[in-house]
Amino acid sequence: MTPDKLKLANHVVAINWNRIEDEKDVEVWNRLVNNFWLPEKVPLSNDTQSWATLTPDEQLLTMRVFTGLTLLDTLQGTVGAVSLIPDAITPHEEAVYTNIAFMESVHAKSYSSIFSTLCSTKEIDEAFRWSVENVNLQKKAQIIESYYYGDDPLKRKIASTLLESFLFYSGFYLPMYWSSRAKLTNTADLIRLIIRDEAVHGYYIGYKYQKGLEGLSEERKAELKDYTFELMYELYENEVQYTHDLYDSVGLAEDVKKFLHYNANKALMNLGYEAMFPSAVTDVNPAILSALSPNADENHDFFSGSGSSYVIGKAVNTEDDDWDF
């Protein structure tokens, strides 16, 4: 690793938000600003009783999962999003990365809010020690970090998108699992805010990657596509090991792996590539999917129903002034 290669943008112009080159920059900036939140707004202390109902193994697992997520958010906030700035195509893109970087730091800090609410200082310190000592957790951070310090701006975006849209999910699984069992529900609410943010980040960085592909030779495009899938395989192999490290003690590893496959497909789609894992291995536990999004279940598929049902979406307020009817 050669940290000195991480460079700053070598030329800065005064950013003019009244002259937009890529409308996605404005759209995503607005989206991120509207989504802004802080952990202090989530009533985590309401989870203390629920926390006490977890077994010691379950508590240990939960703390380890959150230290792992803390490491990834720290990496993305301190290095990842910042490393994308020098190669931004527009000045507005640079500004969006600063927003992403800050929000990743908010995410990293929010795990500490969970810890300080639920755990003792000694337990917290032990969980952080575990995060430093776990080989597979360290390896995934190192793989990504090596690309952030590398020379290829498009590979940085690939690594960054895979982190945002794939690597977090071995961890995100657990709070969704607790939520589906009516445990740690406030913590799950906070994690859902992080999950929402990561979706915007992965979408945007993946979009900028695809913009970067425009005009490149077919050979270079093929090289980057091969590279994406190779990196995905490398990270996936490591994620499987990491998942076993964490979840074997509670017997959930196989269920977590389906969630990994499902999210790996979405990460690839964010980069503009087709899904890699077949539906036979992406059948995420419906309880987990429902904890993520109440609208994601099969009941919302009109085509697979008998055809006699006439499904109308749930009532929603539409206050947009633009509707004429």
Add this chain to the structure above:
Amino acid sequence: MSAVAAKPAVNRETGRPTSSSLVYFSSISDNTHRFVEKLHMDAARLPLYTHEETLTALEPFVLVLPTYGGDTGHGAVPKQVIKFLNVSGNRELIRGVIGAGNTNFGETYCLAGDVISVKCKVPHLYRFELMGTSEDVDRVHEGLEEFWTRLSQQQTRP
């Protein structure tokens, strides 16, 4: 669609006429566009910008669209789609809606499809994520064929 465009201008609302049974909106990220391309069905894309003239539907259609906006649901339906549906002739011909989204957005996953389903009283037929998997493509392809067959049978029933 050139055959459609060659038809004499229809004497109602303005806008480029289309006879496609699929009408869709996709932003410059092209996720929804890619999904529709994979269906290999005749489809008309709504203009990218609201200042452009919208489409005029000539035949019944299913609308495919992504969801915009955040938590509150405000602004979920892209403005370009609102402009299209503000044309009453277009509203009369919508038969169903298919939503694109990302489950990471929780309760607002494919919300725009729900909004249009309620406002236009048509079924929200299917939801898919990002640019859709091959399974999504197969199900929508088959589902739409059955859907149109069923609708035409209902219409010809004495």
